[in-house]
Amino acid sequence: MKKQRKSRLVFTLSSIFAFIIIAMIALAPMAQADNIQQIDIYAPGRPIPIAISPLAGLPGDEISSVVIQDLDATSVFTFLDPKGFSESPTEPFNQADWLPTQVVAVLKGTASISPEGDISATATLYDVQSGAVLFSKSYGASLGMLRSLAHDISSDVFKQLTGYAGPFKCKLSYISEKHGRKNIVIADWDAYHPKTLRFNERLLMPPKWGRDNKSLFYSAERGGAWGIYRLDIAHLKESLVFYRRGTSLIGDISPSGQILFSSSYQSSPNIYIINPEGNGGYGPPLKLTHTHGINVSPALSPDGRLIAYVSDRDGSPQIYVMNTDGSNITRVTFQGNYNTAPVWSPDGKRIAFAGRAGGGQNQIFTVKPDGSDLMQLTSYGNNEDPCFSPDGSMIAFSSDRNGVKSIYIMRSNGEGQRRIKTANGANAYGPRWSYN
């Protein structure tokens, strides 16, 4: 019995070893691909033509269609119609077949399902101009995780061609609302595979991800006050983070688990921070703002040194930035009289927010933290709740531009705005992508 287990272990180790060797072989051609120019996804211009050949083998068509769906959602690419392929999926890549098609890159590969239902795939991305292999990798997933495997391939293709990892491996959380009843939904990055957590509450705010992606933090009104709660996603178990009288709203969660929030429990809504203690509880709140008006929606900068937040200290809601100890308050927004909901780009170079623009509707803007270089990214309908993908390439937001409040995505320069599919007949808003 013991011996058997040992031999299985040896077998496992040897397969890992074999995998490493395969991976090393696969990685080898990448070195020569380094001088291939990456696409600047923020440069204006036409989408880049590429070809995604169906992976040869049974689940290949399905995997390729998810890869196309993923990459298409970024609006960075156009895809060559398979009718224009002069090379079958099973034939090896031949540069001469693709040069006349104008495509920049071609993805080819194989896919199979084992009798146990495990999916394996290989994918190789070719640069058409040079004929070079840009990357070649093996993938594996258990039955039912086909989309997840495809998202891995999409991520590798996007990273290779743009330098960004893309949002494909993230989860998306949002609120789904029907007849005033709100539930939290967790789905794949593109709203596929939605899993509804049935809160069925009227007074529930969109959740924010803990940095480990294992928990969601949200605010809900229960028992006469707004409190902050944490949901352990794996066990669907809720615990209380902060509950006092008044209105307490989660703002952000730091990498070390500190909670940034606003609360009116002492007087008017101000920004506070609480530190986690070993027992799952939190230490006493430390007050960071001290005005008699409104201070709300704190967001921690990626380097952990600054907090962006909303304050009406100058008479109307505007975005401000301060140090994490509450010092050195500087105003970021000056245009318009209603700027709220700040979030930082993952590189810390920009803040996205919802601002009231002409026509009295909210639009998504980005601005540098010093207040310069303001850019308006949306212009139709009400657009709110901006959120960056963890690689910074994209922004998700809510919009009512088509009548129903729905979730949209766009590149972080505002190009390629499109709706992603959520349940019919329900409002969907407050999107947040998980961390990578």
Added chain:
Amino acid sequence: MRKIAIIFAALLITAGCAHKQVASTGGLANEVTPPQKASTPSAGTGTTGVATSSENTGAAGQLKSVQAQAQDVFFDFDKYDLKPASKQALKDLSAMLLKDQKLKVAIQGNCDERGTAEYNLALGDRRASAAKKYLEALGVSAARISTVSFGSEKPVCKEKTEACWAKNRRDHFVLSF
């Protein structure tokens, strides 16, 4: 007083902490039952002092009568200062509260949908708080007044018109014994 507040908060926290029973329905949907509904008063009142059925019908009738007299007060867009008409309505309300010391009031602050949700909750908080402070200034004990913000989450009017938005920018008062 402070002790009472702490005990009260502790009770609420205990109630809120009760770990949730989670039932998985399988497939894509997972059921999460929020913390004990017992800690949440009947929907929409936002107060812990709702009149119970043990009250006699006389009290219920009296409550109905004072509730009918408690007028909503309204605010300008993105404002939380009380207008003259609002102050008059609050004076009338304070008279009722001072006349019957058993009466309590829960103030619900609301906003129109044009702002953003999180800021609106803070704004609704300020609107409720403005009325509470005014009632206190008129001599009503703070212990008899609770506040809650509904932000723009519970509009009474759902059209996208100024007339409708104006109706939603309000404090609503729920009276109880």
